[in-house]
Amino acid sequence: MRLADATPGATVRFRGFDATLDTLLQDQFLAYGIAVGQTLSVLQQRPLTIIQCDHTELAVESEVARAMVVAPA
Amino acid sequence: MTHCTNDTATLDRQAAAAADGATPGVFALVGNPNVGKSVVFHRLTGTYVNVSNYPGTTVDVSRASARFERGAEVLDTPGVLALPARSDDEHATMRALLHENLRALVQVGDAKNLRRTLALSLVFADLGLPWVLALNMADEARARGVGVDLQGLSKAIGAPVIETVATSGEGLQRLPEALKHAYASQGPAHRFRYPDAVETVVIQAADWISARLPKTPLAPRGLAVLFLGRDAEVERWLAAHLGAEAQELIALREAAESASPEPLSTALAQARAAEADRLAGAYLRKEVPKAKLLSTRLGRLAVHRIWGLPILLLVLFAVYEFVGVFGASFLVGLTEKNLFGEILNPAMEGFVRAHVPWQWVADLMVGQYGLWTMGMTYALALILPIVTTFFLAFGVLEDSGYFSRLSVLANRAFSLIGLNGRAVLPMVLGLGCVTMATLTTRILHTKRERVISTFLLALAIPCSAQLGVVMGMLSGISFSATLIWLSSVVLVLLTSGWLAAKLIPGRRIPLVTEMPPMRMPVIGNVMKKTAGRLKWYLVEVIPLFLFGTLLMFVLDRVGALPWIIEKGEPLVTGWLGLPKEASAAFVMGFLRRDFGATGLFALGHQLSPLQTVVGMITITLFVPCIASVMIVIKEQGGKIAAAMLGLIMPTAFLVGGIFNMILKHFW
Ligand SMILES: Nc1nc2c(ncn2[C@@H]2O[C@H](COP(=O)(O)OP(=O)(O)O)[C@@H](O)[C@H]2O)c(=O)[nH]1
Ligand SMILES: [Mg+2]
Numbered sequence: 066m067r068l069a070d071a072t073p074g075a076t077v078r079f080r081g082f083d084a085t086l087d088t089l090l091q092d093q094f095l096a097y098g099i100a101v102g103q104t105l106s107v108l109q110q111r112p113l114t115i116i117q118c119d120h121t122e123l124a125v126e127s128e129v130a131r132a133m134v135v136a137p138a
Numbered sequence: 139m140t141h142c143t144n145d146t147a148t149l150d151r152q153a154a155a156a157a158d159g160a161t162p163g164v165f166a167l168v169g170n171p172n173v174g175k176s177v178v179f180h181r182l183t184g185t186y187v188n189v190s191n192y193p194g195t196t197v198d199v200s201r202a203s204a205r206f207e208r209g210a211e212v213l214d215t216p217g218v219l220a221l222p223a224r225s226d227d228e229h230a231t232m233r234a235l236l237h238e239n240l241r242a243l244v245q246v247g248d249a250k251n252l253r254r255t256l257a258l259s260l261v262f263a264d265l266g267l268p269w270v271l272a273l274n275m276a277d278e279a280r281a282r283g284v285g286v287d288l289q290g291l292s293k294a295i296g297a298p299v300i301e302t303v304a305t306s307g308e309g310l311q312r313l314p315e316a317l318k319h320a321y322a323s324q325g326p327a328h329r330f331r332y333p334d335a336v337e338t339v340v341i342q343a344a345d346w347i348s349a350r351l352p353k354t355p356l357a358p359r360g361l362a363v364l365f366l367g368r369d370a371e372v373e374r375w376l377a378a379h380l381g382a383e384a385q386e387l388i389a390l391r392e393a394a395e396s397a398s399p400e401p402l403s404t405a406l407a408q409a410r411a412a413e414a415d416r417l418a419g420a421y422l423r424k425e426v427p428k429a430k431l432l433s434t435r436l437g438r439l440a441v442h443r444i445w446g447l448p449i450l451l452l453v454l455f456a457v458y459e460f461v462g463v464f465g466a467s468f469l470v471g472l473t474e475k476n477l478f479g480e481i482l483n484p485a486m487e488g489f490v491r492a493h494v495p496w497q498w499v500a501d502l503m504v505g506q507y508g509l510w511t512m513g514m515t516y517a518l519a520l521i522l523p524i525v526t527t528f529f530l531a532f533g534v535l536e537d538s539g540y541f542s543r544l545s546v547l548a549n550r551a552f553s554l555i556g557l558n559g560r561a562v563l564p565m566v567l568g569l570g571c572v573t574m575a576t577l578t579t580r581i582l583h584t585k586r587e588r589v590i591s592t593f594l595l596a597l598a599i600p601c602s603a604q605l606g607v608v609m610g611m612l613s614g615i616s617f618s619a620t621l622i623w624l625s626s627v628v629l630v631l632l633t634s635g636w637l638a639a640k641l642i643p644g645r646r647i648p649l650v651t652e653m654p655p656m657r658m659p660v661i662g663n664v665m666k667k668t669a670g671r672l673k674w675y676l677v678e679v680i681p682l683f684l685f686g687t688l689l690m691f692v693l694d695r696v697g698a699l700p701w702i703i704e705k706g707e708p709l710v711t712g713w714l715g716l717p718k719e720a721s722a723a724f725v726m727g728f729l730r731r732d733f734g735a736t737g738l739f740a741l742g743h744q745l746s747p748l749q750t751v752v753g754m755i756t757i758t759l760f761v762p763c764i765a766s767v768m769i770v771i772k773e774q775g776g777k778i779a780a781a782m783l784g785l786i787m788p789t790a791f792l793v794g795g796i797f798n799m800i801l802k803h804f805w
Contacts, residue, residue: 089224090650092407096220097652098254100411111443113546113649120250120282122655124441124546126558126648 066137069114069130071107077135079103086132094133097121104138162209163241164201165317166234170258171217171227172654173248174274177304179214182206182313186666187214191539192563193652197227197580199234206314213238221261222369222403225583232364232371235265236355242317243269249279249301252286252422256414257407259295260330261364266357268320269297276301276309278655283426291421296323305660332409336402339366339394346387351379366391367403437656440543450547453540457531465527466606474519486510498695507694513687516736517680524606525675528570529668536667537659541566542651549649554632556639557582558649561591568599571675572731573766575599576773586644589778592770593638596762597786598631603679603732607739608754615747622801626755630793678765679730686729690722699725713795714756715802716749717741723757730763748798748805756794761787 071077081101082091098118099105108115108122114130116123125133167175167182171193180186185202188195197216204210215234216227223232235243245262247255255273262269273279273286292299298316302309331337343362347354354361364372365387377384395402439445487504494500504511535541544566545559552559561582568575572595579588579595600608612620639646693699699722706721714720719741727734734757738745745753761767761783770779 088401088404092224092403093219093650095404095407095411096254096257098251098257098411098414100408100415108438109441109443112441112446113549115441115546115653119253120248120278120284121254122437122653124542124549124559124649124651124653126549126650128648129650 066135067131068105068107068116068125068133068135069110069127071110071135073107073109075107076138077105077107078138079105080134080136082134083132086129090129097123105135162207162211164211164213164238165204165242165244166213166215166238166240167244167246168215168231168235168262169217169246170219170248170251170254172652173217173246173255174302174304175217175246176214178244178246178272178274178302178310179212181304181307181310182212186670188667188670189537189663191537191654191657192541193217193654194227194581195563195578197230199230210241213240218258220258220407222364222367223371226580229371232369236371236375239355240267242320243267244313244317245269245271246274246302246304247271249273249276249286250282250284252284253411253414253418256295256417257410259297260410260413261360263295263297263329264357264363265360268317268323270313270316270320271295271297271299272302272309272313273299274302274304277303277306281428281431283428285423287421287423291417294417294421296329330410330413332406335398336366336394336405336409339390339402343387343390346390347376350383363406366394367406433656437539437543437653440540440656441546441653446543446547450544453535457535460531461524461527461602462606462609465524466609469523469527470520470606470610473523474515478515478519483511483515502688502691505691507687507691509684509687509691512690513683514680516733517676517683520606520736521603521679521732522672522676524602525570526668526672528602529671529675530664532567532570533664533667533671534659536563537657537664539654539656542653543656545649545651546653553646554639555594555635556590556642556646557587557635558647560649560651561587564591564595565599568595568601569605570602570671571678572596572599572601572762573678573769574671574674576766576769579773584644584647586642587647589642589774590635590638592774593782593785594631594635596766596770596782597634597759597789598627600627600758601732603730604735604758607732607735608758611735611739611742611750612754614742615750619747619751622751622797623754623758626793626797627758630759630789634789682729682764683733686726686733689729690726693725709791713791713798714752715798716753717744719744720753723753724760727757727760728764730765731757731760733763734760746805748801751801752794752798755797756790759786759790759793761790 079099079101098121103118106117108117114125114127116125167179169175172191176187176189179200180189182204183202184205187200194217200214201211204212213234215231218228218231219225221228221232223229243262243265245259259271279285286301288299288301298319300309300312300316304310332340340359340362343366344358347361348358361372361376365376376387391402398405440449490500490503494503501508503509541563545562548562549559552561563581564575564578567578575595576592579591582588582591608623609620612623693702702725703718703721706724707718710716710721711718720738723734723737723741726737738753738757767779767783770782
């Protein structure tokens with residue numbers, strides 16, 4: 066499943082990035098604490114995908130959220 | 139010796155410090171963006187630097203002397219999301235680490251986000267400098283039920299750990315003591331090791347560096363880790379100190395890179411993330427589940443799919459009431475009509491006419507184009523109240539954390555013009571002062587974004603001073619006049635932004651941004667920021683207004699004004715359908731757009747509704763003021779600035795003329 070497809074309110078486990086996603090962005094996510102296996106709460110999908118990781122809230126444009134693979138936690 | 143003065147100064151400082159038993163030195167505050175470094179800096183030095191609840195607004199290194207130790211200096215560095223450095227901010231911080239000859243590091247971290255903080259700590263721990271971890275925002279962590287075992291963590295990372303609340307000063311008194319402990323300890327007892335495959339390469343590279351460079355500003359191991367992770371600043375430093383030999387080190391990295399399944403930088407960063415995760419797991423005291431905080435709820439509502447818009451409208455309405463109604467009508471009424479119009483100006487005029495024997499000098503002071511009656515009156519009576527209220531409102535919104543939410547809401551609109559929501563901060567600041575906003579485009583991440591937003595600021599964002607005048611004139615006509623003006627400016631903004639995005643090479647960067655918690659604005663901070671901005675503004679505005687007035691006075695005296703008015707007639711009268719005296723306003727507009735708008739304001743009663751709307755549209759789009767052109771030249775270079783001006787002036791007249799032709803048929 067893609068992060069962009071997760072239901073708002075759900076908790077998901079991060080599985081990885083599409084190889085096509087800019088590596089700079091991948092590094093950026095890792096710096097925010099989003100590593101493989103990390104659980105994330107999906108807060109909303111519109112107008113942007115908003116996720117929470119620990120106590121950091123991130124807004125992610127859908128183009129990027131579609132390149133992030135997650136699984137139900 | 140070429141650096142003789144420098145060396146003497148250093149020696150003097152050392153001698154002075156030796157006398158009172160301390161060694162002077164430079165301490166650097168480092169850490170993630172928006173964790174409170176600048177507030178800590180203010181606490182430690184008494185020097186105020188820009189504090190903002192918006193990630194990435196400190197773009198330069200600031201320095202000031204420390205209060206807690208004589209002779210010592212503190213550096214405030216731009217936030218780093220991660221090291222090795224990738225962004226401009228991270229490069230600036232890395233340069234400071236390499237070139238500042240630091241005595242110690244203070245990592246300011248966010249107590250409620252321990253994992254993120256520690257992932258960065260693991261880089262600092264390898265730099266070989268004494269360091270202290272200050273877990274700031276302890277108040278927010280407590281409110282969320284997050285607690286940290288400080289002693290345990292301190293043992294594990296081999297550095298003192300303190301808990302602070304920078305905004306209240308809580309816990310910062312323990313910093314000097316913690317620093318002493320940091321000097322005393324000889325590095326961590328057991329340091330973090332990377333997984334074997336990478337650790338071997340790190341050791342190899344570190345050994346190689348220490349064999350060739352006996353003295354390095356940062357420990358060889360730290361340099362090795364950063365170099366292997368492709369930190370451009372460290373690579374440059376090594377190349378400068380090793381010359382051609384650096385090739386060997388690069389070869390070592392390439393060999394390791396090709397043997398590794400993923401880029402080395404990723405492997406290193408992932409290893410640190412895993413270790414940070416382990417440490418956080420071990421030293422985070424169990425989170426007590428708490429009810430959702432008001433700040434969290436508000437923050438969520440502000441970007442809510444449905445509630446986001448009404449909240450935005452509410453915010454806009456409040457800002458309009460404060461700036462547009464209270465500032466631009468009520469306060470300006472007091473200053474312009476009552477204070478200046480009825481008291482100051484008549485008194486000034488009486489005094490000057492009575493005491494200055496030369497007619498022309500008196501005219502220069504208090505005549506139609508008088509330095510006092512035109513220049514100072516415009517600047518102080520008309521403009522000052524508007525910008526003051528604007529900067530206050532802006533500061534409150536900035537401090538509350540609303541702007542990051544706004545960047546989420548505005549992202550779609552900005553994507554049309556090749557930008558992302560991050561550009562909302564400079565664009566909104568442009569409504570206050572375009573020049574200041576042009577400087578703020580530095581917070582955007584790519585050159586392309588900076589060029590597009592600079593161009594749009596110069597073309598289609600009216601500053602508050604101008605906005606005040608424009609609104610004042612248009613509201614005198616009708617609401618639909620205001621609406622026509624607004625839609626024309628938005629139309630130009632979107633069209634030209636869309637074109638610029640098509641024409642300027644490069645890719646749009648999608649928005650990925652952190653949204654800091656909504657916070658109650660700190661009044662002291664808002665006041666300091668407003669005062670700083672106002673001072674900057676007045677220093678910029680008053681000389682230009684005076685110079686502009688002087689220019690008008692001279693042009694009028696030597697009879698050049700009639701000449702310009704005549705020459706501009708075909709364009710101004712024919713094409714735009716304005717009275718020919720309006721040419722003078724455009725001349726004034728060269729100096730500042732608000733000055734130009736005020737020039738049209740002075741013609742007020744002579745203008746028909748159609749002429750007012752056309753005039754306002756044209757002057758809004760007309761050349762940006764001299765000060766902002768200077769800044770564009772400084773930030774983007776002369777060529778880009780010239781190209782922008784070359785585009786903007788014809789566009790302004792073109793659009794004004796088109797609206798004149800269309801609206802003529804309806805009015
Ligand atoms: N609640 C709380 N807010 C803080 C604390 N320290 C800083 N802030 C706020 O956090 C925001 C970011 O602070 P700033 O110093 O600009 O962060 P920097 O980017 O690291 O320099 C500002 O709105 C500060 O008022 C703290 O300890 N507690
Ligand atoms: Mg700062």
